[in-house]
Amino acid sequence: MKFDTKTTTLAAALLFVLSAAGSAAKDVDAGWIFNDGDAKMKCPMMCSSAGGTWDGKWKQTGTWSDSCSCNLSGGGNQPAKTKDIKAGPIWNDADADTKCPAVCTSHNATWTKNWVTTREGEMSTCECQR
Missing domain, CATH: 3.30.1490.230 (Dna Ligase; domain 1)
Structure with missing residues (x-):
């Protein structure tokens, strides 16, 4: 089978879309996050408890709580225990x-x-x- 640049690009795009299907990014409340090191400790557990995985991003919200950006499979509708x-x-x-x-x-x-x-x-x- 012969693949040209157009076919390869289309296949890569299709794989990307399929891998993202059924997942959604969501900001999850994490309490105070003081710096990147603190985020690396807190965010994986916070995202896991929300039914997802941490995507490496976090933000300070300017309030009493900061948030971790989590990839949630199925939109994160799993009830937390x-x-x-x-x-x-x-x-x-x-x-x-x-x-x-x-x-x-x-x-x-x-x-x-x-x-x-x-x-x-x-x-x-x-x-x-x-």
Whole structure:
């Protein structure tokens, strides 16, 4: 079979379109991202928990949260799984902001920004998402 430049270009374009079918880029909330090194640590897990893969891009939004750009297969409609994980006592939102990200990360998950006291002065849980 003989291929000319036009046939090769058309075949390459078709392969590109087919490889992109069923995937969609989406910005996923990642909390604060301080720099590229921080993004390289946070974004792969954030995108994975959203049902996709990190495409290497992130942006600062100028608010309290930054975002990772994720390639989501099937448009990312997979429901995220959440689980409450014990964190010891959490006294307030500022304390949760310190404790919960580490608790969730230790379980290969990300914090959803939700937490609850289950036993006053003794135990709280952080809601983590995979």
